[in-house]
Amino acid sequence: MTTTRRKFLTAGAVTGAALASAGTLAAAPNTAPKLLHHVFFWLKNPNSAADRAKLIAGVKSLAAIETVRSIHVGVPASTEKRDVVDNSYHVSELLGFDDVAGQDAYQVHPLHKKFVDEHQHLWSKVVVYDAMKVD
Incomplete structure (x- = not known):
């Protein structure tokens, strides 16, 4: 039996609608973190790929801290240049x-202190x- 693309898509849409009406496809609970901690770093040697790589590796190591629920490590995106966009930084972490208690624990955690000690010479x-989610 061969299935055309149209039959496959139609069957998928019908199945999805049936599951949704049966309540099987409930909306995912909002699992976004309540507090976001966004840090922007400017390198002392912005042309040093080695310094940037070392800082990025250090930032990524912070994911091991128990109270960190999510991490995004980035560099400036090559998006449209506009007056409201500041892309002068070199590395960022989000x-x-x-909650605030989790962020407080992060600040004094030995891994965070080690990160600062070993990398502060780079920036x-x-x-x-810091932003708290509004319900």
Whole structure:
């Protein structure tokens, strides 16, 4: 028996609608972290690929801290240049926490202190934005 693309897509749509009406496809619970900790780093030597790689590796190591619920390590995106976009930083980290207590525990965690001790010589400037989710 051969199935055409149209039959396959139609069958999938019908099955999806049936499951949704039966309540099987309930909306996923909102699992987004309640507190986001966004840190922007400016390197002392912005042209050093080795410094950037070392900082990125160090930031990624912070994922091992128990209270970190999510992590995104990035560099400036090559998006449209606009007056409201600041892409002057070199590396960023966006960490998610359940609450302020989790972020507080992160700040004094030995892995975080080790990261700062071993990497602070790489940056000339750091800016932090902490945001609490509004329900």
